[in-house]
Amino acid sequence: MIELTNIARVYGKGESATSALRGVSLAVEAGAFVRIVGTSGSGKTTLLNVIGGLDSGYSGTAVVDGKDLRAMNDRELSRFRNGTVGFVFQHFHLLEHLDALHNVALADFFASGDGGDPLRRAGEVLERVGLGDKTGSRPSQLSGGQKQRVAVARALFHRPRLILADEPTGNLDTRTSGQIIGLLESLNRDDRLTVVVVTHEAPLFHGATQTVRLEDGRIVGANIE
Amino acid sequence: MTLHKLGRFVAQNIGRNRKNFIFAGIGIVVGVSSFIFFTALGSGIRRVVSTEIFPLDANRITVIPRKAGFSGPAGLRPLDDAAVKALEALPDVAAVYPRMRLAVPATMSLVGGRFPEEELARIARLPGVTPDIVASVKRLDLWLEIMADGIDPRLVKDEVQFGAFADPPEGQPVPFLLSKRLVEIYNASFAETRHLPLISEIIIPFVPSLPLVINDSYVNRGLAGPQENIRVRIVGTSQQALLGGITLPLATVRALNRRFGGEAAADHFDSAVVEARSAAHIASVQAAVREKGYGIDTSQQRMADSVALAVTLVMLGFTLISLTIVGVAAVNIGHTFFMIIFERQREIGLLRAVGASRADIRAMIHGEAAVVGVAGGAAGILLGTAGCLLVNLLAVRLLPKFPFKPTQFFAYPWWMFAGGMLLAVIFCLAGALSPASRAARLDPSQTLSGR
Numbered sequence: 001m002i003e004l005t006n007i008a009r010v011y012g013k014g015e016s017a018t019s020a021l022r023g024v025s026l027a028v029e030a031g032a033f034v035r036i037v038g039t040s041g042s043g044k045t046t047l048l049n050v051i052g053g054l055d056s057g058y059s060g061t062a063v064v065d066g067k068d069l070r071a072m073n074d075r076e077l078s079r080f081r082n083g084t085v086g087f088v089f090q091h092f093h094l095l096e097h098l099d100a101l102h103n104v105a106l107a108d109f110f111a112s113g114d115g116g117d118p119l120r121r122a123g124e125v126l127e128r129v130g131l132g133d134k135t136g137s138r139p140s141q142l143s144g145g146q147k148q149r150v151a152v153a154r155a156l157f158h159r160p161r162l163i164l165a166d167e168p169t170g171n172l173d174t175r176t177s178g179q180i181i182g183l184l185e186s187l188n189r190d191d192r193l194t195v196v197v198v199t200h201e202a203p204l205f206h207g208a209t210q211t212v213r214l215e216d217g218r219i220v221g222a223n224i225e
Numbered sequence: 226m227t228l229h230k231l232g233r234f235v236a237q238n239i240g241r242n243r244k245n246f247i248f249a250g251i252g253i254v255v256g257v258s259s260f261i262f263f264t265a266l267g268s269g270i271r272r273v274v275s276t277e278i279f280p281l282d283a284n285r286i287t288v289i290p291r292k293a294g295f296s297g298p299a300g301l302r303p304l305d306d307a308a309v310k311a312l313e314a315l316p317d318v319a320a321v322y323p324r325m326r327l328a329v330p331a332t333m334s335l336v337g338g339r340f341p342e343e344e345l346a347r348i349a350r351l352p353g354v355t356p357d358i359v360a361s362v363k364r365l366d367l368w369l370e371i372m373a374d375g376i377d378p379r380l381v382k383d384e385v386q387f388g389a390f391a392d393p394p395e396g397q398p399v400p401f402l403l404s405k406r407l408v409e410i411y412n413a414s415f416a417e418t419r420h421l422p423l424i425s426e427i428i429i430p431f432v433p434s435l436p437l438v439i440n441d442s443y444v445n446r447g448l449a450g451p452q453e454n455i456r457v458r459i460v461g462t463s464q465q466a467l468l469g470g471i472t473l474p475l476a477t478v479r480a481l482n483r484r485f486g487g488e489a490a491a492d493h494f495d496s497a498v499v500e501a502r503s504a505a506h507i508a509s510v511q512a513a514v515r516e517k518g519y520g521i522d523t524s525q526q527r528m529a530d531s532v533a534l535a536v537t538l539v540m541l542g543f544t545l546i547s548l549t550i551v552g553v554a555a556v557n558i559g560h561t562f563f564m565i566i567f568e569r570q571r572e573i574g575l576l577r578a579v580g581a582s583r584a585d586i587r588a589m590i591h592g593e594a595a596v597v598g599v600a601g602g603a604a605g606i607l608l609g610t611a612g613c614l615l616v617n618l619l620a621v622r623l624l625p626k627f628p629f630k631p632t633q634f635f636a637y638p639w640w641m642f643a644g645g646m647l648l649a650v651i652f653c654l655a656g657a658l659s660p661a662s663r664a665a666r667l668d669p670s671q672t673l674s675g676r
Contacts, residue, residue, distance in 0.1 A: 046670070054669045055668075057668075074582050075584065078577070081579065083580075093571060093572075093575045
C-alpha cells in the first residue's frame, strides 16, 4: 500500500535549513494498522503529510496505492487525496459555520463525477461513527470526542483505502481517546482500511500491526507485531 | 470542481462573510452608480444635441453645387431641374428634395395696434393666453427683416400641423414653417420675458395671417424695383425649416424669384436633400453625388459632432472619476480578501486535504469576488438609476426654462447597464486576483499544523 524510499525533507534554506526527514524508507502492506511514534519534532507529522500527498517538497520516492506521488501534478494529487486518503487531525479542523452533516460531506465539492446524494452518504457515515442523531449539530454544540468522530466520518465519506490520523487522541481525555482508537481499529479490522496513526500514546493502540519509531528524522525502530 | 458545486460552495462562504463583503462592496456600488449617472447624463445630452439641436437624419445628406473648381467654369455643376433628375436616377437614392432661397429681401411688421379686433379676440381665447399677454400683443411693435427659402413640401409632409403646405391659390395666405430650434429659442428666452404668447402646436391654427413685404428691407432702403405685399400663415414647425427665417413652399419661392430675379434665379436651387434608401446606403450615395461633381454640406454634421465631442470629453472626465472610485474599491476588495484568506488559512489547508486543487481554491476566491461584483454592480445600477430619476425630477421642476430644456435629461442605453455590471465584476475579479493566487499557493501541510 505504501512504499517510501529514501525520503528526505528539509525546511528552510542555507543556515536556517532544518531536516525533518533524513532518508526514510518504509513499506506498509494494504490492510495494516501502523502506529508512528517518536518525540516531538522527530518528523512524524511530516512523514504522514508525505504519505498523504499534502507535502510535495521532499526528495526520494513515495508510492502510495500504486501511484508515484512525485510524478503527479497538483490536480492529480488533489484527486488522489480526494479518492484514496482520509485525514484525521488532532485539532479536528471542522468548519464552524457548517453542521456535522455538511462538514462530513465537504469532500463532495471536489469529487469528480456523481457519487450519489452526498448528504445521504454523510448521514450514513455519521451513523457508522455513532453520531446519527447529531447531523444538524454545529461543532460548537459537540464535545471533543464527538468532534473527532465527525472528523473520522469526514475521512470516511469518500470511501478511502487509507486513513491517516495525526495525533487523533491528542486533544481528548482517556475515555474518549479509547472510543476513537476503537473506531479506528474497527475501520481497520472490519472495513479492511489501511490505517496509519501518528501518536505520542503508543500503548493505547493495541491493535496496531506495525510500529515505526522515528527519531530526529530517521527511523530508529520498525517492527511488525 | 463543477460550476454547480462551485456555486453552492461560494454561496456558503458569502453568507458567513457578508459583513466584510458588504463593506468591501460599498466602493463598487458608489463607483458603478456614478458611472451609470454620468453615462446616462452624457447619453441624454447627446440625444438632445442630435435630435433637437442639430437633428440629423441617418439616411439623408444635403447636396450643394460646388462654388469653385480647378477644372474651371465648365467643371461646375449647377443644381437645376436636370441635376435633380440626375440625382434621383442614382442607384440607392429614394428621393431628392430641392430647396431654394428667396432671392430678394423681405420684411414683416408686427404692430399690435393694426391687428383686427376679431384676431385679438381669437388670441385671447387661446389656451394659456392671459389678459396680460393680450395686452402685450396689442402693444407689439416688431419690425423684422425676413429671410426666406422654399422647400419641397414632400420633405415636411409629416410636420405640417395645420392646413396644407403648398403654393396657395391667388389671394390666399402663403403657408410657412418655422424652425423648431427657432421656436424653442423664442419660447424659452424671448416670449416669456416680453409677455408674448408661446408658440405651440395647439395655438398654431389660431395664429392670424401676417403681412410680408417682398423686395423690401429696413436695412437697405435703396432697393430698386416694385414691392409685393402678401400674407403668410404659420402651418407648423419643422427641423427642416430655415433657422433664421421662414420656410415657404418651393413653388411659391420659385414664382417669387422668377418675378423679382428673373429666370436664372428661378432655375437654380441652392441645395437639395438627397434621401438614400436606407442609412446603410448613405456612403455609396455620397460617393455617387461627389462623382457627379456636387458637394455635400456637412456643416450641420460638424456642429453636431463638435458639441457631441465636447459632451463626450466632459463625460469621459466624470467616467474616469467613476473608474477611479471602482479601482480604489478593487484595491479595498483585495485587502478584504487577503484578510479573509489569512483568517481561513487552516480551512483552506483542510479543503486541500479533502481534495481541493490549487485551481479549485482560486476558483473559490474568484467566485466569491464575482458574487460581490454582481451584487455591487446590481446595487450600483439601482442606486445610479434612482439618482438619475431623482435628479431628472428636480431638474425638470426646479431649473428655469431654457432653450432645448429636455423633459428627460438622462438616457438609458442597454449597454450602459451591461457596462456597469461588467465593470463591477471585472474590477472585483482583478482585486481578488492576487489574494486568490496567494490562497492557492498556501502549503496545506503548514497551514494545518499551524506553522
